[in-house]
Amino acid sequence: MKVLLINPPYFNSKYKFIGLVAPPLGIAYIAAVLEENNIDVEVIDAAALEMSWETLEAEIRKANPGMVAVTALTPTISNALKTAELARKSCPEAKIVMGGYHPSFNHQEMLEYDYVDFVIIGEGEYTFPELVKTLNEGGDLSKVKGIAYREVITPPRPLITDLDELPFPARHLLPMDHYKILNQKLTTATMISGRGCPMQCSFCASAALHGNRLRVRSAKNVVDEMEHLINDHDAGIIAFMDDTFTLKPRRVADVCDEIVERGLDVYWGCTARADTLSDELLQKLHDSGCITMFLGVESADQQQLDRVNKQLTIEKIRQAFRLARKNEIRTIASVVLGMPGDTKDSIRRTIKFARELNPSYAVFSLATPYPGTRFHQEAVQNNLLKVKDWSKYTLLSPVLETVDCSLEELKKMQKTAFRQFYLRPVYLLKQAWMDGPILFKTVAAMIKEV
Incomplete structure (x- = not known):
């Protein structure tokens, strides 16, 4: 299963007034752990690339992933949801996942949208590869800690205790010259x-x-x-x-x-x-x-x-x-x-x-x-x-x-x-x-x- 991680476009942001465009370290960490688990992964930072919706839709089609994951903060949640909807339209068979601060605290609200299949709750570095593996193998999703889907909320995943074990963020997948x-x-x-x-x-x-x-x-x-x-x-x-x-x-x-x-x-x-x-x-x-x-x-x-x-x-x-x-x-x-x-x-x-x-x-x-x-x-x-x-x-x-x-x-x-x-x-x-x-x-x- 190919995984596509997306940082959605933002057109109005608190960061614009100080001219800050920073790498999305959260999904870069997840991408690095996915690579360690030999999972094919691609990242689209639509915010840094200032992508239009049309361009983003074309890029999703081109990637043709089996799973699309979209990260979101509270002020970007509308654009994140629109991105998820585009992903469903572009790749109807792909699983759509939401993660980040806002989805973690509002997972029930996220799952009210029929184009959202899963929500990652909390830190996603170890939850994400386990979710991919479980889906690939047809395993029991209720055993994957730290996710929500439809009527199910699994037990929380323990916080990562040894941060030194994490690989460095996969910056080679990011448009580093656009920050x-x-x-x-x-x-x-x-x-x-x-x-x-x-x-x-x-x-x-x-x-x-x-x-x-x-x-x-x-x-x-x-x-x-x-x-x-x-x-x-x-x-x-x-x-x-x-x-x-x-x-x-x-x-x-x-x-x-x-x-x-x-x-x-x-x-x-x-x-x-x-x-x-x-x-x-x-x-x-x-x-x-x-x-x-x-x-x-x-x-x-x-x-x-x-x-x-x-x-x-x-x-x-x-x-x-x-x-x-x-x-x-x-x-x-x-x-x-x-x-x-x-x-x-x-x-x-x-x-x-x-x-x-x-x-x-x-x-x-x-x-x-x-x-x-x-x-x-x-x-x-x-x-x-x-x-x-x-x-x-x-x-x-x-x-x-x-x-x-x-x-x-x-x-x-x-x-x-x-x-x-x-x-x-x-x-x-x-x-x-x-x-x-x-x-x-x-x-x-x-x-x-x-």
Whole structure:
């Protein structure tokens, strides 16, 4: 059975306003495991290739697979379902599978569509080849853990405990020359060094999918992949896409030491949590090539941070940005506007706080309760959701009102936040020498998009 994995087209996405087109690592991991099991597999990244529906349909026909699997996030679910429908039309005999965050948490909804045969629930690397093998051999599908089909939901598959056992993502099946950051086709690669998170912030879907225990790859295995990206894919910049790369500082230090010991000539960036950063660790990060960190700020209101179970103080956030500047590491502040309990006044204070932190960049998202999160459960229970169209769940469109902010007012305040942060003369002068035309093009795109 030939397997075709598809990342569906997206025409409106939160990523477009920062010019980011990243490889779909989830299906690239699955493809690698399928290859290890001698299963014929092909990948179509319709998003990166900016495929039209007509082109995608033609490519599916050309591949002529026995199984088509489509990955989906919440804002891309409509396009993912349309892709699945196209697959059924193009290859009527093929089995159609849905996977990814949104299908995992909404498998019953997915199976209401007659062109969806199976849903992979949770991590799919080991579930997928077992499903293919069972179908090939006419085995008992109810024995395959971690799937849903029609009236059946099988027991959950245990999380993968040893991530070092997984092969590197099958990037040779991806259009690597089509990925970009800030709309620039740079030699940039992405990777993941761990899964799961014990912090349990109410708005995070990743911990719900990957578990509340952090599972990490060894420092050697992580740096082996970095070396592979440099040597085989000419990567000059590597971005770690972990939920929180710095959650275990000792492991981070080991990764930094391994990079330095091997003499790797690479710049890289990561996600970080403010209370995991020390002066010593930041110095190691800097010396090993880390140039950028993405830090969750969320709010300037301590009560709001406590309400979403952030387990972080305002002072720790301030200290993290001070230490990052001291160690010459750029920062991206992630700010959330419009959480339940937010008022116009608290939102203004949060916008002001973001400027005071003086990060290199800031992203002002609108509070979005994704399926699978405690935030979504509470929003449904309290009848807070004003928008049911999943395609609007992009972090750029308001989907719930606060105690004194309508959807329209929240959108205006988001636009104000971007303008007040990026159009400060002092900021523009300070950043222009580093980023030049790219910065101005990106700022203009951000403000236009929101």
